[in-house]
Structures are given as structure tokens and as C-alpha cells.
Amino acid sequence: MTLRLLPWEGAEGKRCYLVTDGAGVVSRVADTVESVQLAMAGELLGHAADLVADRRATCEQLRFLLERMRESLTEVCRIAESRGDRLAGSRHE
Template identity: 35%
Template sequence: MRELPAGSGRRCYVIGDGDGPASRLADEMEAAQLGLARHLLDRAERAAGDPEPVDVDLLALVARLSRALGDALRMAEGD
């Protein structure tokens, strides 16, 4: 089971590992989420090395990292 994008905070899933349009959409969504995770990880690593980080920027980064991690866990767990 794989998660697809859905509006209004609802969840939508495709079942199976086929090669149909829904599976391709799930592939695209997963690739986008992984790309965002890579980007956020790079930002986090740079922020960790900053001798004078800005608290507001760090809080925003933590919020985005939390959302990205939640998305990744939902994808991995199929929950």
C-alpha cells in the first residue's frame, strides 16, 4: 500500500506495486519527498555548523524536518 497526495488533510492510498498511473503518481510523490528530505538535511547540517544560528530559522527548520520525517515514516510503514 502506498500513499498518494490528497487534499484537505485526508489520506489516499494505492494498493499493489503495479505500473499504472496511480503507481507512477506514488513514485513521483516519493521522489519529491526524498528530494525535500535531502534538501532539509543539507540545511540542517549547515545550520549545525553555523557558529551563530538564528533561533527563528532553526525553529522553522525543525518544523519542516518534523513534517518531512513524518511523511517518510508514513511512506515506509505504509500506515
């Protein structure tokens, strides 16, 4: 059994962990959430490229984009940390 950092926040923005063998229902839900978050991050990069290239983009549009990118980067960093922890844990088993 290992601890897994989940790809969502708990109460008051605190980290959520799962004690798991990697095969349970919550682990599968977390895998699905991670996949969705990564796909959305990829789509956001495409939108960002389009908006940055648009000389008519307003400050409000760019601020909105920047906030969504901050949220997405937070999610991607959490996923990377979680996966890194699991990889490091699997080397010691």
C-alpha cells in the same frame, strides 16, 4: 490487487489509499512524489547540518528548520510504512 498508502494526505489530513496492481497512472504519480519527497529530505539534512553548525543561527531559523524537518520526517515515515506494507503483501502473494 493491493491497498497502497499514498504519499499525500486527503481531506482533513486523512490517509489516502489506492487499490492497485502497482502499474497504474496513480501508482506512477505516487512513485514520483515519493522520489521527490525523499530527495527533498536529503537536501534538508544538508541544510540542517549547515544551520546547526552556524553559531549565528537564530532561534527563528532553527524553529523553521525544525518544522520543515518534522514535515519531512512525517513524509518519510509514510513512505516507509507504504513500502513496508507492499513488501509484506508481496510475501503473501
